[in-house]
Amino acid sequence: MRYRALTLAILISLPVFFSGVSDSHGGERTFTDTTGCTISLPDRPLRVVSLAPSITEIVFALGKGPLLVGVTRYSDYPEKAKMLPRVGSYIRPELESIVTLKPDLCLTVEDGPPKKTIERLKAFGIPVYTVNPDSIDTILRSIQEIGDILDAKNTAAAITDKMGAQLTVIDRAVAEAPHKPDIFFQIGISPIVSVGKNTFLDEMIQRAGGTNVVTSDTPYPRFSKEQVLALAPEMIIITSMARNDIFEVVKKDWESWPSLPAVRNKRIHVVDSDTLDRPTPRVVDGLAMLAALIHPTLFAEAHHE
Amino acid sequence: MSNTHFIEGRLVQRIFLITGLLSVVLALAIILGLATGPSGIGLEPVWDLLTGSADADGLQNAIIERIRLPRVLMALFCGAVLSLGGLVFQALLGNPLAEPYILGISGGAATGAIIGILAGFARVPGVSATAFAGSMTTLFLVIVLSKGESQAGRDAMLLSGVMVNAFCSAIIMFLISISEENKLHDIMFWLMGDLSSADMPQVGMVALLILPCFAVIFLCSHKMNLMLMGREMARTMGVSIRKTTFILLVATSFMVSAMVCQSGLMGFVGLVVPHILRQIFGSDHRVLVPASIVGGGAFMVICDLLARWLPREGEIPVGVITAIIGAPLFIMLLRRRARS
Amino acid sequence: MKNTHKTPHLSVAGLSTGYGDHEVISDISLAMEGGSFFIIAGPNGTGKTTLLKCLAGLTRPNKGEVFLDGSPLPRFNRRNLARRIAFLPQTVETAFSLTVREVVLMGRAPHLGMLGFHQEKDTTLAEEAMAFTDVLHLADRTIDALSGGERQRVFISRAVCQQPEFILLDEPTSALDLAHQVRVMDLMERLKRERGMGVVMVSHDLNLAAMYADTLCLIHKGQVAALGAPSAVLEKKQLEAVYGCRLFVEESQVAGTLHVTPVPGRVNE
Numbered sequence: 001m002r003y004r005a006l007t008l009a010i011l012i013s014l015p016v017f018f019s020g021v022s023d024s025h026g027g028e029r030t031f032t033d034t035t036g037c038t039i040s041l042p043d044r045p046l047r048v049v050s051l052a053p054s055i056t057e058i059v060f061a062l063g064k065g066p067l068l069v070g071v072t073r074y075s076d077y078p079e080k081a082k083m084l085p086r087v088g089s090y091i092r093p094e095l096e097s098i099v100t101l102k103p104d105l106c107l108t109v110e111d112g113p114p115k116k117t118i119e120r121l122k123a124f125g126i127p128v129y130t131v132n133p134d135s136i137d138t139i140l141r142s143i144q145e146i147g148d149i150l151d152a153k154n155t156a157a158a159i160t161d162k163m164g165a166q167l168t169v170i171d172r173a174v175a176e177a178p179h180k181p182d183i184f185f186q187i188g189i190s191p192i193v194s195v196g197k198n199t200f201l202d203e204m205i206q207r208a209g210g211t212n213v214v215t216s217d218t219p220y221p222r223f224s225k226e227q228v229l230a231l232a233p234e235m236i237i238i239t240s241m242a243r244n245d246i247f248e249v250v251k252k253d254w255e256s257w258p259s260l261p262a263v264r265n266k267r268i269h270v271v272d273s274d275t276l277d278r279p280t281p282r283v284v285d286g287l288a289m290l291a292a293l294i295h296p297t298l299f300a301e302a303h304h305e
Numbered sequence: 306m307s308n309t310h311f312i313e314g315r316l317v318q319r320i321f322l323i324t325g326l327l328s329v330v331l332a333l334a335i336i337l338g339l340a341t342g343p344s345g346i347g348l349e350p351v352w353d354l355l356t357g358s359a360d361a362d363g364l365q366n367a368i369i370e371r372i373r374l375p376r377v378l379m380a381l382f383c384g385a386v387l388s389l390g391g392l393v394f395q396a397l398l399g400n401p402l403a404e405p406y407i408l409g410i411s412g413g414a415a416t417g418a419i420i421g422i423l424a425g426f427a428r429v430p431g432v433s434a435t436a437f438a439g440s441m442t443t444l445f446l447v448i449v450l451s452k453g454e455s456q457a458g459r460d461a462m463l464l465s466g467v468m469v470n471a472f473c474s475a476i477i478m479f480l481i482s483i484s485e486e487n488k489l490h491d492i493m494f495w496l497m498g499d500l501s502s503a504d505m506p507q508v509g510m511v512a513l514l515i516l517p518c519f520a521v522i523f524l525c526s527h528k529m530n531l532m533l534m535g536r537e538m539a540r541t542m543g544v545s546i547r548k549t550t551f552i553l554l555v556a557t558s559f560m561v562s563a564m565v566c567q568s569g570l571m572g573f574v575g576l577v578v579p580h581i582l583r584q585i586f587g588s589d590h591r592v593l594v595p596a597s598i599v600g601g602g603a604f605m606v607i608c609d610l611l612a613r614w615l616p617r618e619g620e621i622p623v624g625v626i627t628a629i630i631g632a633p634l635f636i637m638l639l640r641r642r643a644r645s
Numbered sequence: 646m647k648n649t650h651k652t653p654h655l656s657v658a659g660l661s662t663g664y665g666d667h668e669v670i671s672d673i674s675l676a677m678e679g680g681s682f683f684i685i686a687g688p689n690g691t692g693k694t695t696l697l698k699c700l701a702g703l704t705r706p707n708k709g710e711v712f713l714d715g716s717p718l719p720r721f722n723r724r725n726l727a728r729r730i731a732f733l734p735q736t737v738e739t740a741f742s743l744t745v746r747e748v749v750l751m752g753r754a755p756h757l758g759m760l761g762f763h764q765e766k767d768t769t770l771a772e773e774a775m776a777f778t779d780v781l782h783l784a785d786r787t788i789d790a791l792s793g794g795e796r797q798r799v800f801i802s803r804a805v806c807q808q809p810e811f812i813l814l815d816e817p818t819s820a821l822d823l824a825h826q827v828r829v830m831d832l833m834e835r836l837k838r839e840r841g842m843g844v845v846m847v848s849h850d851l852n853l854a855a856m857y858a859d860t861l862c863l864i865h866k867g868q869v870a871a872l873g874a875p876s877a878v879l880e881k882k883q884l885e886a887v888y889g890c891r892l893f894v895e896e897s898q899v900a901g902t903l904h905v906t907p908v909p910g911r912v913n914e
Contacts, residue, residue, distance in 0.1 A: 543727035
């Protein structure tokens with residue numbers, strides 16, 4: 001303990017770090033992210049900036065909320081995140097705001113901010129760690145990576161274990177499903193946009209026991225109404241970024257086409273997308289919700305809300 | 306030498322005085338611009354930096370030098386290039402409504418940029434290069450389409466430019482309609498104009514490209530004066546219309562393209578600033594060319610700092626500010642002119 | 646100001662030109678000299694303006710050549726040509742407002758450098774030119790605030806400033822009121838007498854031509870119908886053939902020159 005305090009004292013008395021070289025502060029721990037970038041972090045409470053709402057959520061879930069000194073604009077979960085200083089948006093973080101906060105670490109998601117901004121952050125000597133949660137498995141891994149970096153390995157393990165357990169339950173139930181219904185997953189109203197083969201939502205649909213009628217290679221293909229009718233989905237799931245009356249209107253619109261199997265089966269649903277497309281611990285809750293929607297009988301007991 | 310306009314005296318004196326005056330405005334604007342950050346305007350850090358004060362905050366200095374300075378300089382160049390471009394095209398086409406994008410530059414650059422974005426290029430150098438290629442292509446088209454220096458030569462160029470822009474708009478709409486959500490964001494930001502991604506090497510490259518254009522255009526400024534009374538009159542005064550038009554066209558299009566590639570499209574500046582300067586300082590291009598460079602630069606620096614200072618969070622696109630300020634100013638000037 | 650040992654000489658030989666296949670002027674040969682007043686007249690559309698533009702070096706003829714002091718125009722550098730020939734078109738664009746002084750000073754352009762920085766001598770010449778046409782009191786007004794007549798005098802000032810040997814004007818009096826018409830013609834007369842300039846003017850006013858011209862050239866269907874002193878050219882039968890209407894030619898009581906009056910259809914001669 002005393003040894004740790006001594007090291008801390010020495011480190012704190014070092015001049016404020018602002019050169020372009022990141023390992024001049026006696027960095028004790030190094031990490032390499034999936035982009036191959038290696039960072040060095042001092043062994044003390046860090047000042048962390050989160051460049052994505054999902055990362056903010058994960059950090060709070062790991063109990064390391066107090067480390068955050070800045071977040072991007074739509075970091076709204078949990079509630080406490082809304083009080084944190086803003087550093088721009090997920091796709092356009094503000095360089096100056098971030099630098100002024102003097103962070104020890106920036107956590108970001110791949111394909112979020114422009115590469116140029118990341119480069120300029122690194123040129124200021126700020127380590128940037130990128131996670132790439134593009135599937136359920138990589139979400140779990142990113143939680144572990146972040147837990148590693150923020151010295152919350154145990155909490156991370158607890159979270160991922162719980163998530164794993166939930167997943168197992170869902171997987172087992174889904175495996176017994178006699179039929180995987182054809183689902184049209186609508187994420188855009190006007191124009192109608194769905195999700196293609198290599199997207200995260202596609203994985204969610206399949207894992208929740210459904211079949212995505214859209215098999216396009218384009219991640220977010222557009223459809224005309226006619227094309228959707230031709231696909232004849234048994235179920236239509238419409239997501240929104242926020243609950244809105246407009247979606248009830250959309251639902252009624254689909255219901256005016258009785259030839260649609262989804263209409264005949266009365267299986268048109270509107271869901272809140274928050275838990276479905278953010279790569280956070282809640283994603284499994286989202287999966288459970290989706291699975292319950294698709295196979296209500298199988299999940300009557302194991303129903304998560 | 307005219308007494309009805311602000312600042313009299315011999316021509317050379319006038320040029321220096323006017324440019325000097327506007328330079329002071331520019332300097333003040335730059336200082337304010339460097340002092341503006343997400344948390345408001347703070348002049349002390351800038352003062353500390355300029356005076357080399359010992360207890361200057363290293364972080365603040367770094368922020369000013371490496372984040373704000375490139376941006377302010379880029380705004381300066383943007384304003385200078387667009388204002389000068391508007392001035393030249395207004396003289397070349399004999400049309401007070403001409404602006405730097407009128408000969409298809411904006412259409413070509415935007416089309417090129419969108420193609421670059423859709424192809425997945427990085428903003429620099431990929432998208433900049435495709436944008437530049439696009440604008441040079443449309444320039445070439447406009448020149449070819451309006452060949453000949455007949456009486457209708459000017460109108461032919463204008464019409465060709467408008468046509469090419471319209472055609473590019475159609476292509477752009479088509480490209481947008483087939484592009485995906487994530488690419489759409491990049492496209493929108495490019496189209497709205499963006500000064501925030503500049504760093505010093507980029508600023509340096511832009512300077513390298515546009516400063517020679519400034520020089521060339523200044524050397525042609527008297528010829529532009531002569532062209533104000535029509536091509537025929539200018540010819541009989543010894544101006545080679547074909548050569549002068551070509552030089553001015555190429556120099557101006559080149560610098561406007563180079564600028565658009567870096568910063569996207571920013572409307573209004575090129576239309577409004579030359580008119581404001583003309584109202585105050587007269588129609589002599591030997592005065593207006595340096596005035597547009599310095600005055601236009603100052604205008605854009607001010608608009609940029611307003612874009613950063615006004616909103617509580619984030620920033621307003623600079624093009625919005627230039628329009629909000631530019632339009633009423635222009636209307637005021639028109640009314641003053643009508644009254645006198 | 647002018648150091649010519651010989652009188653400056655502007656001529657055309659075998660000039661033919663037109664637009665596309667349509668020939669406007671056919672095989673015209675003419676000569677004008679410095680210090681003389683040459684007027685080109687004729688019905689509308691006969692190619693007078695085209696001819697003038699060829700003389701000014703603005704248009705290259707399809708056939709034939711224009712000679713200045715024996716050398717064909719294309720051989721002249723444009724600036725050099727501008728120092729010797731001034732041209733005033735029928736209408737001048739004014740998209741932007743320039744002051745009178747600025748317009749007149751532009752006339753010095755062929756004598757100045759690339760950036761046109763002028764000196765004492767040039768400002769003096771400009772003031773003299775403005776005084777000559779009596780627009781000095783308007784020097785600081787903008788050109789679009791002037792009347793037609795005043796504006797015309799300003800452009801003449803500009804041409805004077807150019808110090809040319811020849812001044813070519815395209816219908817300078819067509820849009821002017823009576824007083825200004827005479828004023829402009831008087832100015833041309835003075836330029837010819839006092840400064841030895843060669844005045845070449847396209848005009849459709851035969852009576853003014855009669856009063857001022859040393860040589861009158863009548864153009865009909867792209868060719869020279871008559872050439873000579875006004876008294877010789879303004880002959881009734883000839884004019885009627887060219888203009889295609891009944892005319893009455895008499896001696897003017899004012900100037901002692903000839904006066905042409907068209908006869909209205911309802912008058913029986």
